[in-house]
Amino acid sequence: MIMNERYLRHIQLSQVGSAGQEKIRKSKLLVVGAGGLGCPALQYLVAAGVGTIGIMDSDLISVSNLHRQIIFNEEDLGENKALCAKEHLQTLNSEVKINAFPFDLTHENAKKYFDDYDIVLDGTDNFYTRYLISDQCILSNKVMIYGAIHKFEGQISVFNYQNGPSYRCLFPIAPKIGEIQNCTDLGVLGIVPGIVGIYQAAEAIKVILGLGNVLSGKLLCLNLLNHQNTILKFKKNKSEIEKIKKGGKIIPIDNKDCYIGYEISLSQLSNKEKIKWIDVRKTDELPRIRHLNSLTETVSIESLIGTKEKKIVFCQTGVRSKEFVKEMIKKGIENCFFLKEGAEKLDKWGLNKLNDKKHNEK
Amino acid sequence: MEYKLRYFGQLQDLTGKAEETINHKFKTIGGLRALIVERYPKLSNINFKIAQNNFIDKDSSPINGTLIDFLPPFSGG
Structure with missing residues (x-):
């Protein structure tokens, strides 16, 4: 048992305690995408003392990222996001083992990296990677913490939790290119991914601790403009999950919009x-x-x-x-x-x- | 029957509305979808989900709720 001064305010919570903090320390979490969602999630998860954290992103930091990816600063422009995030985060908490993967998730490498972690946090900005994550989480039996945004709105859910539904149960048909506005055409209030990313981090901690009601089979829809926050329930679609399990591999979708790095x-x-x-x-x-x-x-x-x-x-x-x-x-x-x-x-x-x-x- | 319809994400941009109330008779979710797509043809290319009384339901399900949500997938991150 650790009674660490650093996590005192966690340990003081009866729902966490020393035993809970130890669970957090023993957990392994992979964040795919160190962007608008991934960065704020990472900051809180590293601060919370998650023992092992992987960060995967091939993207380079550009000036238009800085209004929402506030882990980065002007000196970081042009650097790789995974490597740079690791550098900053390690100064926040040296006790956390941080692995940076400065490349894209692919259907070839997903299994290798997912197998080393318990939970995968989806911080991506494209459908191609999102379906990759969902499929590999089914195959490797990992919990997927989902978040996505549109302008002033966010969606959050937890997939593949205790045999619960997956992303494909919610959206079985992947959007075609152009059907949904893509990352480069879309404006976003910088605070929105911040809130959604931190929500994802909170769900991850709840999963680790077995705390409260996890958003499994539920999609939380946030709207920052009118505070019309809604939970929509949805069912598991067994045939969607079986399709992936039976095939034994990821089914990559056709829509590769926004997938390519530099x-x-x-x-x-x-x-x-x-x-x-x-x-x-x-x-x-x-x-x-x-x-x-x-x-x-x-x-x-x-x-x-x-x-x-x-x-x-x-x-x-x-x-x-x-x-x-x-x-x-x-x-x-x-x-x-x-x-x-x-x-x-x-x-x-x-x-x-x-x-x-x-x-x-x- | 009076229904409250709410549009999420991109569907708000395409309908120009966050919500509206309509008076109509529907048997199924699919019937409701057909009417909305007819009213807003721009929605015909989007594969959105429909929830009734906060439960995402399939098109063949009978309508038994009055609060209807139209939900597209979100891409951003």
Whole structure:
């Protein structure tokens, strides 16, 4: 039993006590997405003394994040969110073991990371990852703490708790691209994800302690404008859960809107997309890629500020391009990515594209 | 029968309303959905859930509540 001064105010609660605090210390929680929801949840969970916390996020901190992801500051711009959050959180509580995973959750890696934790907190901003989390929580038998926001509203629920319903029981049909407004089109009052994220953290602590009524089979809908806060009950849909269990694997949804981080692969690009290519190699590095009309290394980042089109930076191996994108993000440039593949593969891809175009014009 | 309808999230933007009251006769949740989509065609592309008296129900269920909520999934985080 620990009687730690740090957690005295927890321990004084008859519902927590030393035994409860010890339960918190022994628990392992993975936060997927260190953004608007994940950051505030993380701050309270680390402060509460959750023993092991994983943070997964491939995203880099941009200036438009700072109005709601208040764990980060202006010096962090361009840094990876998982690594940076770990750094800040470790100074808040050195007793917590924090593992940073600076990459995306995928259907290939989900099992490996979920198996090490008891609870998964959904801090994502896209349906693709949300369904991944839900499916893997069913397969690995983990509790999923769900939160999502829209402008001044929030939704919170706890899935897969004591054999309860999952996200698919609530929304069995995944939205198609464009059906629901996505993360980049949508404004949000910075405080809203703060409240929802902290609500998620509270549900996580309640699950750990077996305290009160957990939001299982219930969706809490918050509205900050009119305080019309509602709990909507819903039933378990056994066939949805069985579908995942029987298949034994995640069923990735088609809608990948907002899923990509700043790294982009040629396989993720469509032939028709209009792209501004930026080559950050020296002029004597081969192959030269002329057919894509790319901007060269002499381009000033300032000249790209305010441009709306998709910008993809490439170099020989993907190292310099990543650094360049970090600088772009620091300057507040949006819709920019670095190419996973090097110039050689891009050259071939570009030539194929050119040939396709010629072929179509014939 | 008088029903109080409440719209959540994006459905508020698309209907231009947070809530309204209607007088109508419905047999099922599905019937109610059809009328609302007819009234607000922009909702036809969205797969939203319907709750009656705070219980999310399927389209084939008979209507027995008067407080009706229309709920889309939220994407943001």
